[in-house]
Amino acid sequence: MFDIDKIISVIAARKAKTVGLQFPEGLKRRGPDLAREIEARAGVTVIISGDPCYGACDVDEGLRDMVDVLFHFGHSRLLEDDRVVFMEYYHDVDVEAAVRQALPLLGTRVGVTTTVQHIRMLPKIEAILKAAGKEPVVRPGDSRITYPGQLLGCNFSAAPQDVDTILFVGTGNFHPMGVQMATRVPVIAADPFTGEARKVDVERIMRQRYAVMAKAMDARKWGVIIGMKPGQQRLELAKRIKATAGDAVLVTIREISPERLIAFKVDAYVSTVCPRVAIDDVSRFNVPVLTPVEFDIIKGLRKWEDLAFDEIRGD
Amino acid sequence: MFDIDKIISVIAARKAKTVGLQFPEGLKRRGPDLAREIEARAGVTVIISGDPCYGACDVDEGLRDMVDVLFHFGHSRLLEDDRVVFMEYYHDVDVEAAVRQALPLLGTRVGVTTTVQHIRMLPKIEAILKAAGKEPVVRPGDSRITYPGQLLGCNFSAAPQDVDTILFVGTGNFHPMGVQMATRVPVIAADPFTGEARKVDVERIMRQRYAVMAKAMDARKWGVIIGMKPGQQRLELAKRIKATAGDAVLVTIREISPERLIAFKVDAYVSTVCPRVAIDDVSRFNVPVLTPVEFDIIKGLRKWEDLAFDEIRGD
Missing domain, CATH: 3.40.50.11840 (Diphthamide synthesis DPH1/DPH2 domain 1)
Incomplete structure (x- = not known):
């Protein structure tokens, strides 16, 4: 291993x-x-x-x-x-059963995406798709992405938009939901561990995000969280948000927890760290925590219908 | 302020x-x-x-x-x-009531100790003691200590041992218990916020520490925790403990929590970080966490009756 x-x-x-x-x-x-x-x-x-x-x-x-x-x-x-x-660490689990399950849910042109754990299965995934008469599309991502077709939880730059469907091979909800919101293309998630495939539904999370944004609209005092982890530092973005927010304080936090958020008496936070923090942990926080995209929406800098996952992009 | x-x-x-x-x-x-x-x-x-x-x-x-x-x-x-x-941050709270409460509990030669919050009250404390016929003794500490008479939770170098009693002015149990165990001199703690004074009793904590040490005696796999905070790094000490322990792994942890400790399947830990971690959080941990002093005792490098608080000393 x-x-x-x-x-x-x-x-x-x-x-x-x-x-x-x-x-x-x-x-x-x-x-x-x-x-x-x-x-x-x-x-x-x-x-x-x-x-x-x-x-x-x-x-x-x-x-x-x-x-x-x-x-x-x-x-x-x-x-x-x-x-x-x-x-890198690769799972040896076979992807065939899951990809076959996905076939009936896919259009003709299929964007293929996965995480690094399954990246060595990409040729096999493409072969299965081709054998089934599909046209697999694998794209390189930006500078944060090592392999064509690879997704990070914060970066969907390798996901093609000029396709009928995107196939995501891997586990969990975060990557497929993110790529769906980033691309607006239907996403089919195929889990090699269960051998199951399903259409990704982002409606519940969208409603949750709109609720958090609505709650934050009355906020007068803002905290803007700056990440301390090397690949999550977006200081200039944080400063821009602070300037937009008016009454705002810049706060560095290494591991975000409810206790660390309530320490500063602010009404709402914008998190410039890993987008998963605001989204995965939403129910743990007693104050609204927005992504930069969501903050821009409630400040009128972006349209409500343009809600997307926050991405940390490279060159 | x-x-x-x-x-x-x-x-x-x-x-x-x-x-x-x-x-x-x-x-x-x-x-x-x-x-x-x-x-x-x-x-x-x-x-x-x-x-x-x-x-x-x-x-x-x-x-x-x-x-x-x-x-x-x-x-x-x-x-x-x-x-x-x-x-530095100083409390303006007056120390007089607490020190007067302490007077009947003190011997003649009195070592005077406090934390930085009350350090500006030192002349007043000395004056009260002198007026009551006592002989106050204030000593400088080692290089980690800024003021004569000042204690840290991990450093009691400013506490005199050639006295009848040590007076600790401040709040909480940790500093007075530490100075009692370090000096073996009776300690009277006077709390300026409550105006109360009491003799410090370390028996309960001693029993607790002996219990943790007894539990760790069967440990075969050890973890040795290295602090990541600049004033808590004792890498050479950690390496020495690892060599003594035999089957041991060095682990860095920034904030110690039960979850982080169980991640590595070891039987017991020795913590070279702030001594408060092992002692204050003892009931939260599901594996024994010893201080270096306690580890030396169960390995026979120090006598059981020489149990003391772990101190991080300077020059």
Whole structure:
């Protein structure tokens, strides 16, 4: 599962003495065994990051500064940083059953998208589509995207709009909902783990977002949240929002929680960090937390019908 | 309450354009008003740290790197860092009633200790003691301590041992319990806010710590926690503990929580971060979390009767 030979060879090539490991939640429990094996084989000191890790944007800079090289597992490279080696993690689960389930729901021209975990299945997905008489379309994304067809939760730049349907192969709701709202193209989500496919419905989340926006319309004091994670920093955007909001304060938060939000007596927040924060955690917050897109709408800078997911785009 | 003239003059002297503010929890709610006032008077952009802040050890390095100068409120200087200006915060509450309540509980030679919030009351405390026929003793601490007589939660170097009693003026249990365990001298805690004084009893906490140590004696897999906050980093200590523990993994954690501790399947942790973490949060953790002192005891490197609070000492 982990490419330990590559890890050992990077350590040797860099003559590293102290090595950091950073895992997303699902892989953390395997950290100690991997650390032990690296220490035994390479004779180095290994330090594991114990903080949450939500993506390639979320590099543990503190640990990186403490070690000679930081191995960041599970995500593809997002930012250039010589001190960080991104170790992608692929699921071996087969995609065939799920894609076959999706076939009747797809139009002829099909945009193909997935996450890095399944990216090596892309040729197989295309082959299944072609064999079924479909025309698969795979596009490269912007500079934040490593592979053609790859989506991040905050970046749908690899999703084609000139297609009949977009097929998303992967788990969860966030990526397919985001790509649907970003492209306005019908999205079919095919989950390789369950073998099921379904049409993505964004209506419930749209209603929820409109409700949050309506609640924020009376806000007089605003907080604008600036991300502290390297791939989530949008300081200029935050300053622009502050200037638009009038009575507003800029706040940096590393991990957003209800307690940290109520500490400052403001009526509503705009979050410039990972768009998932405002959306996934909406029910936990006691004040409205808007994305920059939503803030622009209630300030009249964008039309209500142009509600979209907040994206963090590259070049 | 806040010395805004000093803030403005520092901003002017440094020609700062972007300014950071960091507050302990009790002062955070006043951050937005202070930010607004600084922005209006100095024409700068102000950014507030929204993360928890537990002491002078807990400088928000991410925010510091984002601004021209970071004002850190409520704590006295601990580390040298030109980019951080420590703005101490003093309570105006009078100490007289509490110290008078303490008098019958004190011996003749009295070590006087307090926290930075009440440090300006030290001459008054000494005067009350002298007028009552006592002999106050005020000692300078090590390099982490700004004022003679000042305690931190992790550093009791300013507490004299060649006295009959130590008087602690301040709130809470942590400082007086720590100084009692560090010095083995009877400690009387006088709380200026309630006007009450009491003898400090460490028996309950001692029993609790012995119980945690006993639970950890069977641990085979260890985690050693390394602090990410600038004033809490004890990497060499962590490495020494790892070597002693045998099967052990080094883990960095920024804010310790039960979830972060269970992520790695280890039997027990040793925490080299702020000693309060292991002690104050003991009931929240589902695995034993020891201080380095306690780890040494169960490994036979220190005697059980020499149990003391973990201190982070300076030069």
